[in-house]
Amino acid sequence: MPIAIINDTCIHYRTEGDRSLPALVFSNSLGTDLSMWQEQADALAGRNFLVRYDTRGHGLSASPPGPYSIDQLGTDVVALLDHLDIEKAHFCGISMGGVTGLWLGVHAPKRLNRLILANTAARVGTADGWRTRAAAVRAQGLGAIADSAASRWFTPEFVQHQPAVADAMANKLRGQNYEGYAACCDALASADLRAEIHAITAPTLIVAGAADPVTTVADAEALRSAIPGALVAALPASHISNVEAPAQFTRQLLEFLA
Ligand SMILES: O=C(O)CC1=CCC(=O)O1
Numbered sequence: 499m500p501i502a503i504i505n506d507t508c509i510h511y512r513t514e515g516d517r518s519l520p521a522l523v524f525s526n527s528l529g530t531d532l533s534m535w536q537e538q539a540d541a542l543a544g545r546n547f548l549v550r551y552d553t554r555g556h557g558l559s560a561s562p563p564g565p566y567s568i569d570q571l572g573t574d575v576v577a578l579l580d581h582l583d584i585e586k587a588h589f590c591g592i593s594m595g596g597v598t599g600l601w602l603g604v605h606a607p608k609r610l611n612r613l614i615l616a617n618t619a620a621r622v623g624t625a626d627g628w629r630t631r632a633a634a635v636r637a638q639g640l641g642a643i644a645d646s647a648a649s650r651w652f653t654p655e656f657v658q659h660q661p662a663v664a665d666a667m668a669n670k671l672r673g674q675n676y677e678g679y680a681a682c683c684d685a686l687a688s689a690d691l692r693a694e695i696h697a698i699t700a701p702t703l704i705v706a707g708a709a710d711p712v713t714t715v716a717d718a719e720a721l722r723s724a725i726p727g728a729l730v731a732a733l734p735a736s737h738i739s740n741v742e743a744p745a746q747f748t749r750q751l752l753e754f755l756a
Pocket residue numbers: 526527528529592593594595622647650712737
């Protein structure tokens with residue numbers, strides 16, 4: 499279980515594949531952990547040096563008291579690259595992980611090769627919405643958020659046909675650290691990169707879920723028009739598109755990184 503002490507915080511990560519291959523970093527969404535990328539890791543470990551990590555406040559990484567900020571989530575990645583002696587990497591982040599990717603595109607362009615931004619936006623939801631959620635989680639824990647997770651993350655058809663996958667992810671959320679989750683809601687409350695993302699120079703692929711109610715296809719189009727040269731692919735999925743449409747997601751990754 500590799501742990502790096504990064505910005506005074508224990509960050510859990512996992513590497514796979516040959517170090518001589520181009521590095522590819524995966525960043526998880528709110529309430530999940532690095533295991534969400536298993537399908538992509540299985541497909542890509544022969545082609546890339548994979549680095550998966552648990553965003554602070556998630557999985558086996560530490561959950562120091564919040565609020566966190568998007569600058570912190572982004573500088574954690576830069577420090578993890580330093581720790582692993584990686585000069586430049588591809589970066590694939592989903593939802594909150596995608597916001598981290600946008601931050602890296604703006605603030606750490608020299609550390610990036612290609613950028614894959616899935617189910618994300620330069621401004622996800624509203625500051626009030628995230629502050630209300632953070633307060634509710636600090637007061638009541640993660641039970642209610644976990645109970646409703648499947649409906650935010652997946653289409654009803656997916657939940658019906660793959661109940662074990664949806665339940666396993668919701669149960670994992672139930673077991674997360676509530677302060678870490680709330681502190682990441684604080685980070686999303688204050689993250690608004692809309693005025694900055696035009697400066698991104700990394701070749702960028704935006705992956706949308708055609709049925710995503712959280713970060714919509716319109717959000718993906720807004721990213722595409724702001725980021726020079728960005729491409730968009732819409733998959734038949736809701737918010738956690740790499741789990742709901744794993745084969746299509748992986749194909750997009752492979753084609754974009756080829
Ligand atoms: O609300 C959710 O659970 C979905 C989500 C929003 C940001 C993120 O990373 O996940």
